Amino acid sequence: MAFNMDSLKDALELSSSPPEGQLETVDLEGIAKYIKSGKAKNVITAIGAGISTSAGIPDFRSKETGIYENLNEYNLPDPMAVFSIDYFEMNPKPFFQVAKNLYHPYAKPTLAHYFIKLLNEKGILLRDYTQNADQLERLAGIPEEKIIEAHGSFHKGHCVKCRTEYPFEYLKGCILKQEVPKCSRKICDGVVKPDIVFFGEPLPDEFYTGVKRDFPKCDLLIIMGTSLSVHPFCGIVDLVKDGVPRLLINREYNPRTIAIVPMHFNEPDNKTDVLAKGDADDICLQLAELIGWKDDLLQLQSTRNAELEREFEEERKKSFAR
CATH class of the missing domain: 3.30.1600.10 (SIR2/SIRT2 'Small Domain')
Structure with missing residues (x-):
């Protein structure tokens, strides 16, 4: 299936008038205040390999x-x-x-994965769009129906x-x-x-149907661990309605990406786009603390990792017994 950004925008009937709820400040604290205010009811996450590197999986x-x-x-x-x-x-x-x-057979989800899981537990995760094939979202306990595995x-x-x-x-x-x-x-x-999905293959149909279904509802887009350089996935970043806040968490930001995916970090009238440069786990922990969710996030990670360790130990025993 061909991916035409302009035709998809038209099909989604994206509004040109900004909705209520632009950020008070275009920084991580502004995102935290936006979430705490209750304005973020349909959060979409768009993630890449960078959130799995701390689990030992290379990007x-x-x-x-x-x-x-x-x-x-x-x-x-x-x-x-x-x-x-x-x-x-x-x-x-x-x-x-x-x-x-x-x-990696015994890799555990990272804190960034658990932050997405926490968004779901708080009732505000609309969908998790992932480029990753490592299945760590599933291991984190994010419901399968909330995950779109684009690749x-x-x-x-x-x-x-x-x-x-x-x-x-x-x-x-x-x-x-x-x-x-x-x-x-x-x-x-x-x-x-x-x-x-290999280069030269189309993305799955559920990616396209999901985009058309979900992005008109999105009121906060969180992008993590991706350089926004792979088409057509990177194009979804520009499919939220005008005025919807977007948070990019990544170790670096390539200015050339602006030509592909316009984001407004350095523009004087920017009210929506936040760049948080750094490790995804560290930034997610900072954001959770600003929202007041730090203890919830760490408890979620501890509980699920303990469950996974028990499951992995059983698998190891079975492997040795063969």
């Missing part, structure tokens, strides 16, 4: 540690080929060698030949061994591809 573009910086051994025509559907169809092996870096996930996979569906458990062993999973049907020897 794509960081120098030295990013996935694209560590692909020399695979003799690829270019680093992005490992996620190209055309290259995958010719040679899937490099992807499954790299996939181990994207899946798919490892949650399940399909044979590229016969389209037989396979659960993640079928894929997991091969990913950890860096092997190519094959269809188990006797009449088929197709590769089982995880349901993640």
